[in-house]
Amino acid sequence: MEQVNSNNKDSEGRISLLDSSLRSELRSRGLYYVRLMGISTVMLWAAMSIFYGAVFRRSTYIYRTQLELVDLDHGPVGAGIVQAALAAIAESQSVASANVDGWRTQPTWRQRRDFATIGSVRSWVRRHGWGALVINSGASARLADALLAANSSSGYRAADAVTLLLNTGRHPIIELTYLQPALTGVGSAAITKFSTQLLGTLNLQTARLTPALVAQPVGLTVSSVAPMTFSIAPVVYLFGFLTGLLCVVGPLIAWKLTTAAFFERTKHRHVWLGAVALIMGWATYIALLGALAQAAFRGPAYSAQALAYTVGRFFSVWMTEAMVLTTTGLWLANWFLLLTPELQGLASLMTVLPNIVSTLVPTQTAPRFYRWMYAGSFYNGAMLYRYVLSGAYPQIGLNVGVVLGEMAALAAVLYATTWVRQYVLVAGLSDVPGWYRGSKFFAGKKKNEPAEGSVRRSLWSTPGTIDDSDNDAVSLQNGDLGV
Known part of the structure; x- marks a missing residue:
């Protein structure tokens, strides 16, 4: 009973939200929130259009990125793999071009001849590039020794022929989504095509060769010059x-x-x-x-x-x-x-x-x-x-x-x-939350009314006095009653 009486006492003097005196205020607030809905709609559509457009369009500008094709071998193996890689690149671009602007989703390849060592290629890719397919120096000599020297193929490493250099640290999302698949795809296709052509032209007795060498005379190794591929690296x-x-x-x-x-x-x-x-x-x-x-x-x-x-x-x-x-x-x-x-x-x-x-x-x-x-x-x-x-x-x-x-x-x-x-x-043009004069929510001081801080300073900087009928000055600061 006491709780009910307390609630009634708290509600005493209050009106219902449906009271006719609130209709104009409710109508005004409703129109205000309709305006906010319009602002929010424009903000949302504009923001999502810009974001989705950027994420989608990035795939159509992949052709602006470049992958390098480097032959450090300068021998028959290097020349053969380069030709096979170029053929694989042309094929992948042809397949992509079947779609409208499909070529734009493929990286651009450049054949480079200005590197002398694998170390210089790694350094350049880390500092400036996206990735590279490198035919390692001495690949032809190592393969020839393995094919011609009796029992030497047991120590031959096919994976030493080609190195794929990745630069995942430059931009993990683009590298892992577009460039790494393109690089490994061309590399694998080139290795397979060259190996098939090489085995078809061999006129040697293969009894002394290991099965691994017969199946894959050349292979590849994947290496990252700036690794950043842990699970949350992209974000x-x-x-x-x-x-x-x-x-x-x-x-x-x-x-x-x-x-x-x-x-x-x-x-x-x-x-x-x-x-x-x-x-x-x-x-x-x-x-x-x-x-x-x-x-x-x-x-x-x-x-x-x-x-x-x-x-x-x-x-x-x-x-x-x-x-x-x-x-x-x-x-x-x-x-x-x-x-x-x-x-x-x-x-x-x-x-x-x-x-x-x-x-x-x-x-x-x-x-x-x-x-x-x-x-x-x-x-x-x-x-x-x-x-x-x-x-x-x-x-x-x-x-x-x-x-x-x-x-x-x-x-x-x-x-x-x-x-x-x-x-x-x-100046009283804005209140504390930031509403400006003229807004229905403005709760600042009235026009020509001193600011709260100014009033407070004036009260405490000068003694206030109260004059009674006898002109006895009563001080508000020290309590002097003037008697």
């Missing part, structure tokens, strides 16, 4: 950056909602420095957790599928993620300070979409429209991340310079943004 950097970004968004929103008094009472440059310090400190802490998570992960044969995670690489991953999150945090802070609450999701979308696209799609396979996205922090951070873990495609100066340059530029923009935020708060 480890992207997921780390996104998770860190979500952990930065919360403090940014809280900072906006809880610092109105600081904006009203504190010097502008101190507000700005405090904001930059908060973002940098929080981003560095979150990045430390990400680097520790990377240290805790050990997938199957991790050490063979990436470089060892040493103390130096741990520190490099930490600082890379810290730079990325700081830059992204500064970018979001500028938007959050100026946008109304309903549009803050747009700022997040404008941040996440280009960064995801640039990370999943390399520049070589991106349409022209998407090129501007590669100036973002996620892309340059991913390049650094992959280099740290695999050693592939070193562009350290460029990537670090871009991220630090963006960080400095966004910090400078934040200086102006915090000034605008301070002005609109003090």
